[in-house]
Amino acid sequence: MTRAPVAGSLPNAYPMYLATASGPPATASWTYIDGLPQLNSQLDSWLLGVLDAKAASTGRRYRPEMALSAGPASLSGPGTTLTGQAIKAAGSFIVYRESEKDTSADGTSTVMSRTFFADTGTGQITPAADLLRPDAVPGINARAADELHPDQRATAAPAVSAMADLVIDGDGTLEVSVPSAQGKGDGTVVRIGPEEAEAALSDVGRRVLSQIRSDAPFSAPAPTPQGLRHINCDLVPCAALTYDDGPDAKNTPQLLAILKEKSTLATFFMLGNNAAANPGVARQVTDAGHIAGNHTYSHPYLTKLSAAGIKSEMDRASAAIKAATGAVPTIMRPPYGAANATVQGVVGMPLILWAVDSQDWLSLNPDVFVPKVLKELKPGAVVLMHDTHAATLSGQAGLITALQADGYHLVTVPQLFEGQALTAGQVYRGRSERQ
Ligand code: NI
DSSP states (O other), X not given: OOOOOOGGGOTTEEEEEEEOSSSSOEEEEEEEETTOHHHHHHHHHHHHHHHXXXXXXXXXXXXXXXXXXXXXXXXXXXXXXXXXXXEEEETTEEEEEEEEEEEOTTSOXXXXXXXXXXXXXXXXXXXXGGGBOGGGHHHXXXXXXXXXXXXXXXXXXXXXXXXXXXXXXXXXXXXXXXXXXXXXXXXXXXXXXXXXXHHHBOHHHHHHHHHHHHTOOOOOOOOOOGGGOOOOTTTSOEEEEEEESOOOTTHHHHHHXXXXXTTOXXXXXXXXXXXXXXXXXXXXXXXXTOEEEEOOSSOOOGGGSOHHHHHHHXXXXXXXXXXXXXXXOOOBOOGGGOOOHHHHXXXXXXXXOOSEEOXXXXXXXXXXXXXXXXXXXXXXXXXXXXXXXXXXXXXXXXXXXXXXXXXXXXXXXXXXXXXXXXXXXXEESBOOOOO
């Protein structure tokens, strides 16, 4: 049942991977399709559902901590291998397959898979079983059973079942994947000829077939800005690196080069006066896909200002950042982390503080602040650093390498909190654990 994925050739597909180091032995590799949120959230529900079910024996749900420090080694021995990939794309449809392989202690394995048809025009996803008229299902199942070896027939699950794996080929052939029985390897694919297949298709099935037959070039959905691309931080271990007080004419471009080299996105809490002084650098930050937040105009203790003074600091900073980058900040960080009820009532944005304070400005020594961050960091945390110190920069490559080796996905603040609404005036230090 293994077919070559087409995801590599889709402009809007991006790969994800996780392996557990504690809890249920599992590896998962899948690709999200940018611009298809319904498909991506279906994938997340499936992955979390399986991982939760496997973790149930430990008395707790799956948590991203379980995927830390697993290393790149693939699963050997008993456990679960989850794969999600696009296998076909034509016109406005992507055919996507999820498969689960469970290997038990005696080495036997079971594979189950299902396919979905995602419409890039409407965003809707259709489970494969919906491609068939309900009254045609018994016939397809009987037809599939006929093609199986008699040994398999007795133990095979119905071909069109809760986990239904159907693919329509360009010539109209329907490929039905029959799940394997325990210990019977990878299952079987039964091919049903175009005429017989067409007679069994529902209205949706006919529409999909006409798209796949048309040989139309694949039309990808509009891309999401990089720093807002979907990632699920309940599933993979995430951390958000944040840099305050810039943009700095000398240090910030060097930091951007390091982040680019490490394929890492971050969040920059900019001062309005620095954005006004270095608009080109501010623009480089957001052009590279990073997120710009508001760190006030001139870095005062907001707690010492009147409501009007606080509002002025916020508005002037947002105006300067917008003038430089074209983007209006939607998150803020009060200087010194200093906030009170007045500040919270006036800033008009969520206050993003931090769970881990690197104190990079205090030690000015990577040998001090990098181990501190590595020791204190947990999945979901926001990390405070500054892009105004050369010493901070000299520690970044080592820090990011170590975090990525541990299995951390380094994300922007909006990505870290995706799915958890941020409220203006509320204080946040990291992502809340899944309820
Ligand atoms: Ni600051």
